[in-house]
Amino acid sequence: MTQDTRKTAAKQPGRPIRKGPALTLGALALVGVTGVVPGVPGKDAPAPGERGEVVSVVPVAAHSRAEVARVLRAQHIGTAPLRYGVLAYRVTYRTVDPHGRPTTATGLLTLPSGGGHRLGLVSDTHGTMANRAYAPSVGEDARTQSYLFAATGRAVAAPDYLGLGEGPGAHPYMDTRSAVTASVDMLHAARTAAGLLGRSLTRDLYVTGFSQGGQVAMALAKAVQGGDAAGFRLKAVAPVAGPYDIQGTEQRALTDGRVNDTSGVFYLSYFLVAQNRLHPIYKDPAEVFRQPYAGRVERLFDGRHKDEDIVRRLAPTVRQLLTDRFYRELGKPAGGMLEALRAGGHACDWKPEVPVRLYAGRNDTDVPIGNTRTCASTLAQRGARVRVLDVGPVDHFGSDRAALAGIARWFSAGAAEG
CATH class of the missing domain: 1.10.260.160 (434 Repressor (Amino-terminal Domain))
Structure with missing residues (x-):
């Protein structure tokens, strides 16, 4: 029905980090990069006032690898190849509303606490929620997926969508177009924010999402492949239990x-x-x-x-x-x-040029598995490489728990096969 309640360790809020060349050592200590000079956003960074421009970055949580593993075990989610702890930040950025008017939105950027300087990016779009405080950048319970993917060594961008988290206005629920623009702009904001935090993002983008976010993930991947997210190269798509049809x-x-x-x-x-x-x-x-x-x-x-x-x-x-x-x-x-x-009916109406895996549970009475089968059929008719992975006789939230570790392993392996 709604976003699954997920209990994790207490978040550790910090103070905002404004976009710009200067970060104090105190702020750097909060984000775990003390002594590292923040990177300068590259040529793909949005210009001031444009969509995707970062307004602020706020540290919200830090967890060790053991803490991430403990949370995943408690929720019966496989731990996949966890390698690092995680650092999470609330990013406020510029975007547009459903009518194309300028506004702001928030989202969660999660980075591994170790590993390389340059990171691939996972876009993780969340399921239905009516309370703005449940959104990933505000509510700890909505961050489990981000922590899993970041702990395997990638950056993770999880948009709150419009009107959720600390974004203004009402949430335009199931308005696919505005969910995609907010998600695309979050990708650009994530690149800039990562630079301010001393890391950089490669062009590689892996797309996943659950429930409402599964449908958004398919539409986002379509937009990225179509050139709507300059500087990013779609590598694989793995949504779970989306209401595609x-x-x-x-x-x-x-x-x-x-x-x-x-x-x-x-x-x-x-x-x-x-x-x-x-x-x-x-x-x-x-x-x-x-x-x-x-x-x-x-x-x-x-x-x-x-x-x-x-x-x-x-x-x-x-x-x-x-x-x-x-x-x-x-x-x-x-x-x-x-x-x-x-x-909202065109998320699967395209031909992906990358591998696609669609995950679903056959006992789902929130988003019946017929949605996934129809999406797979639509994609296949256009010549796409697509696999449907039935994760078993599980319900809606059970399908997400059953799919996550496999998705993380697939992304970690480069998602080379279909």
Whole structure:
């Protein structure tokens, strides 16, 4: 349903590091690079005021290799080839909103505490969350994947997306285009921030993500291959349990029993409230939601409520949540609803020139495995190299736990094979 609760060691907040040539020794000590002169951002760094420009870098956590391994074992995630501890930073950077207007966003940059000076980069895009404090740059529980990939020796860029973390405004949930722009701009910000921290990034980019982030990962990889992230070279794509087929599999699964009631109510409510800001789905919530839910649903998705509190205050089933008219329209969407569904439906509509692995669990009742099979079929029809890895009879979050170590090993091996 929502982002899995993941307990790790306490974060260690520090003070901001502003973009520029000077870092104090105190700040360097906080980030673990005392005595190293920060690198100067290279030719790919965005110009002042442009998308991807770094506004600030704040140290938020530092963990030893043993601490990372302990967290992974506690969550039943294989430890893969862990080699280092990790250092994590909140990066604030410039990007654009869904209408192309300038704004800022935040994300998490995680670096290995040792190893080489030049690092490949993993983009890790997170799953559904309604509370802005759950986002990777703010909430420790959302950092497990970043720690795993960084501990194997790569830098990791984990965007919060718009309106989550410490970014302004509301989160445009399931707006693929703005999630991709925020993710692309996070790549550029990560390069600059790494330079300020005494490291540099190679061109190599490995892309993964879970749930909502799985769909974002596919769309991001498409954008990178298409040249939308200058200075980065796509190497491999490995998303987990993404809702790639929103208009087909996921939409129908909301009413035919393949999506469990609790998750279906949460996802659909969030989608309607967020997408209504971008597409004309309703003028009054009562056109879509039954009372008393119509009177509270928009307030619940204000970015401050915990996901579990939202669930408790909504209907127990999708049928009880929606008006009779709108429930019927789910089967034959039109107008703004159809626009919203179509806008997110092209993540797999391309031909990757790199290996792709799609991970999913066959007992997933949040994002049924049919999403993955449809994506694989679409990619294969375009001549792509793609493998579907069924990680077993596990649920939504179980699919992520089952897939992570294998993805980390594949990336560490260079992802040369499909």
